Amino acid sequence: MVKIYVVDNGGQWTHREWRTLRDLDVETKIIPNTTPFDDIVKENVDGLILSGGAPRIGLKGNLGNCAEYLEKADFPILGICAGHQYMARFFGGEAEPSEIPEFGKIELILLKDNKFFAGVPKKSIVWESHNDEVSQVPDCFEILGESKNCKVQAMRHKNKPFFGLQFHPEVEHTEYGEQIFKNFVKICQE
Amino acid sequence: MFNAEKFIEKTVSQLQKEVKGKALIAFSGGVDSTVCTALVNKAIGDRLVAVHVDTGYMRKDESEDVKKLMKNLGLNFSFIDASKEYYSALKGVEDPEKKRKIIGEKFIRLFEKVAKDKKIEYLVQGTIAPDWIESGGELRDTIKSHHNVGGLPEDMELKLVEPLRDLYKDEVRKVARVLDLNVSERQPFPGPGLAIRVIGEATPEKTEIVREACNIVEREIELAVEKGLMEKPWQYFAVLIPIKTVGVHGDKRAYGYTIAVRAVQSIDAMTCTYSKIPHEVLDKISTRITNTMGSKINRIVYDITNKPPGTIEWE
Numbered sequence: 224m225v226k227i228y229v230v231d232n233g234g235q236w237t238h239r240e241w242r243t244l245r246d247l248d249v250e251t252k253i254i255p256n257t258t259p260f261d262d263i264v265k266e267n268v269d270g271l272i273l274s275g276g277a278p279r280i281g282l283k284g285n286l287g288n289c290a291e292y293l294e295k296a297d298f299p300i301l302g303i304c305a306g307h308q309y310m311a312r313f314f315g316g317e318a319e320p321s322e323i324p325e326f327g328k329i330e331l332i333l334l335k336d337n338k339f340f341a342g343v344p345k346k347s348i349v350w351e352s353h354n355d356e357v358s359q360v361p362d363c364f365e366i367l368g369e370s371k372n373c374k375v376q377a378m379r380h381k382n383k384p385f386f387g388l389q390f391h392p393e394v395e396h397t398e399y400g401e402q403i404f405k406n407f408v409k410i411c412q413e
Numbered sequence: 414m415f416n417a418e419k420f421i422e423k424t425v426s427q428l429q430k431e432v433k434g435k436a437l438i439a440f441s442g443g444v445d446s447t448v449c450t451a452l453v454n455k456a457i458g459d460r461l462v463a464v465h466v467d468t469g470y471m472r473k474d475e476s477e478d479v480k481k482l483m484k485n486l487g488l489n490f491s492f493i494d495a496s497k498e499y500y501s502a503l504k505g506v507e508d509p510e511k512k513r514k515i516i517g518e519k520f521i522r523l524f525e526k527v528a529k530d531k532k533i534e535y536l537v538q539g540t541i542a543p544d545w546i547e548s549g550g551e552l553r554d555t556i557k558s559h560h561n562v563g564g565l566p567e568d569m570e571l572k573l574v575e576p577l578r579d580l581y582k583d584e585v586r587k588v589a590r591v592l593d594l595n596v597s598e599r600q601p602f603p604g605p606g607l608a609i610r611v612i613g614e615a616t617p618e619k620t621e622i623v624r625e626a627c628n629i630v631e632r633e634i635e636l637a638v639e640k641g642l643m644e645k646p647w648q649y650f651a652v653l654i655p656i657k658t659v660g661v662h663g664d665k666r667a668y669g670y671t672i673a674v675r676a677v678q679s680i681d682a683m684t685c686t687y688s689k690i691p692h693e694v695l696d697k698i699s700t701r702i703t704n705t706m707g708s709k710i711n712r713i714v715y716d717i718t719n720k721p722p723g724t725i726e727w728e
Binding site: 277 | 547551552554556581679683686
């Protein structure tokens with residue numbers, strides 16, 4: 224059984240991420256973002272999800288111990304919303320308040336083929352809830368998807384299995400959310 | 414995938430270990446508290462007492478129906494009519510968070526009284542995931558204080574038992590179906606009831622208006638669903654907006670409140686889209702409310718907000 228933990232950064236949908244993984248028969252639990260990296264490694268996880276969090280949490284300072292996870296992990300990590308913004312900042316990019324924040328139903332446009340988005344059409348409906356966004360992608364990342372008002376909806380690390388999503392694949396109303404989770408689970412299994 | 418049978422088995426055996434003495438269940442008659450009651454009943458039998466409080470903010474005939482349900486389920490139960498107390502506690506209170514907290518605390522105080530009389534130690538609540546998620550705490554922002562979590566007083570003496578904490582509504586419904594409970598498909602209704610469907614101060618007069626309007630919206634939508642005119646919404650109701658606008662009734666000026674029609678599609682309340690109610694159904698709702706409620710209501714609006722950015726209930 225593949226084991227993926229959800230790091231809680233205080234999001235409204237952290238528990239939904241846990242539920243989506245559990246529904247896919249993944250062994251999962253929610254852990255505080257203050258959990259030391261060594262404790263996570265001891266449990267032999269195959270991947271981590273960095274959840275979203277209350278407004279502005281991805282913008283400044285540290286996000287619990289997320290820096291340590293991003294520095295040391297050799298397993299896949301998926302950052303969602305604030306987790307995604309923090310991932311960009313950690314690798315030398317930037318996150319700033321959105322000129323036009325997005326809430327609810329938005330169209331995602333995929334720009335590049337990647338196994339992370341296998342089975343997801345070029346255009347699909349995703350659900351958003353963000354005041355901030357990635358304004359500058361780190362050099363070691365590439366953009367995989369955008370929306371009309373947000374240039375970095377999806378990104379991936381060029382050499383590591385790290386992915387960032389501004390939208391929320393874990394909620395019911397994101398059309399291909401479950402497919403994206405399945406793809407991430409598969410990446411964690413490899 | 415969530416397995417209702419396994420969940421029932423595991424939960425009943427945990428409850429048998431956890432609940433040593435007598436327990437009281439806060440019983441609203443909705444899916445969550447009814448499922449919870451059935452589970453605890455399986456675990457501890459007649460050491461369980463169900464308590465239903467008529468807050469005065471229940472829907473039309475609801476508390477009477479709940480009384481029947483408690484009898485049908487063969488429960489030990491207490492029925493408390495606390496409407497007067499609730500109306501007076503909420504007099505002059507406009508802030509939705511204050512309203513929710515007053516209602517939450519009042520529930521507990523009433524339960525504590527029953528518990529003292531009957532020597533009960535445990536309080537069972539049908540709390541589900543969105544209740545504690547949205548109530549916030551530590552890292553998580555408070556979206557709204559659900560009466561059963563954010564509304565709990567700090568000095569509470571009863572020991573809390575919440576077997577459904579990790580479940581969402583669609584999962585609770587699955588459990589309800591396995592347990593063969595006929596409330597399994599009931600639409601959600603919040604604990605604070607109509608008090609949060611009257612924007613601002615929830616006076617008895619305004620509550621009466623929204624109760625009637627809610628009943629009309631529910632009946633008309635259920636009729637439309639029966640006729641195949643629309644998909645059944647996850648939740649559907651009326652909200653009273655305490656803004657008066659001008660109308661004309663029989664060549665005379667009218668000046669009444671506004672009713673918003675709210676209906677949404679969801680599975681777990683964590684996100685929703687507004688329901689696409691056909692115009693002919695909206696038309697019937699509008700005409701029926703304005704024609705039967707005379708001078709009290711003369712304007713109907715249709716809420717077309719998704720969640721996010723909105724929430725399902727307005728307060």
